[in-house]
Amino acid sequence: MDLRHVVSFLALADELHFGRAAARLHVSQPTLSQHLQRLERSIGVELVARTSHEVRLTAAGRVFRERAEDIMARVERAGEAARTAAAGRLGTVRVGYNLPAGQRVLPGTLARFNTRHPGADVEMVELRTGPQLAALADGRLDVAMVYGRPTTRGLRSRPLMRVPLVAVVGMAHRWAGRAEVPFRALDEETCILFHRDQSSAMYDAIQSAARTSGIELNVAEEVDDPGATAIIAAVRPVVGFASAVRGRLAGTAGGPRTTAVRLYDPVPILDLYAVWNADHEPLVAAFLRCLPEPGSLQP
Structure with missing residues (x-):
């Protein structure tokens, strides 16, 4: 091909x-037509149907387009890796993280990595668990730092730390x-939650604690942005949820006027994992x- x-x-x-x-x-239209014909012959199916009035993809063409776009993206990344190597740099590791990972895991990890591999780059993006795993699956990330251990085939993981959850309320809340x-x-409170696909492990930990307590949460709104959750909690008599790490930042200068309150009996706990594809580059390793090391970090 x-x-x-x-x-x-x-x-x-x-x-x-x-x-x-x-x-x-x-290129000329005849050249384009020849390219299409040769591609279709090599695959053995019709990819494009055309009449005097329209040009459209066949069912096979739509499937091939999706896979072909992925192939070309990989080719582009391979070219970028080659150009990086030719310029004397080792390459780039693309890392996703959430706030606890950014506060507790990344500073020491980056310091060690920069010392051992000064010619390498690290690109970082802060995302919730669901978007991180989606980016890992389609090749936009090399490493994800997420809540919960994914069971998806082809992924590898290792635990980093345990993170308790806290309640976040405004300064006028009781x-x-x-x-x-x-x-x-919480049985007597109105809560703000988020859609489960944003962080299934965090969502399930909260709901599991509710079941253990024999209550059902009264969820008034689902807000996927943690910053927006804090803003709403600051101005309305509602309870949001956050990691203890994020909770310590509540009410800091310039942010929404909120405060964190520890939850107990039970304490909702999350496990933070590093996750990567089994098939990965040496620089990722x-x-x-x-x-x-697992267990060496405090929340």
Whole structure:
């Protein structure tokens, strides 16, 4: 299969017009048609159906387009890796993290990695667990630092630390000023939660604690942005949830006027994991070797 033919097909799939696709690729329409015909012959199926009125992808074409886009993205990343090596740099590790990982895990890990591999780069992005795992699956991340141990085939993981959850309330809330409350006290409160696909482990830990306490949470709203949750909690008589690490930042200068309250009986606990694909580059393995030992970090 000639990659030029794949590029021509993808341009045609985007434009659904031979003239525009040919102009985009700076080739003639007959050349574009030849590329498509040769690609279809090599695969053995029709990818594009055309009449005098329209150009459309067949069912096979739509499936091929999805896979072909992934192939071309990988080719581009391979080229970038080669250019990086030619420039004398080792490459880049793309890391996703949440706030506890950013506060407790990454500083020491990056210090060790920079000392051992000064020619390498690390790109970082802060995301919740669900978006991190999606980015790991489609190749946008090399390492994810997430709540819960994923069971998806082809993923590897190691524990980093345990993180308790706390309640977050505004300064006018009746819990403000209290050090801790039993979880069952939430039976009398209105809560803010988030959609489960954002962080299934955190969502399940909260709901499991509610079941253990014999209560059902009264969820008034689902807000996926932790910052927005704090803003709402600051101005409304509701209870949000956060990691103890994020809770310690509540009410800091310039942020929403909130405070964290410890929960007990039970204490909702999350396990923070580093997760990566079983098939990974040597530089990713080098980064993983710089992670802290399990159990060595405090929340």
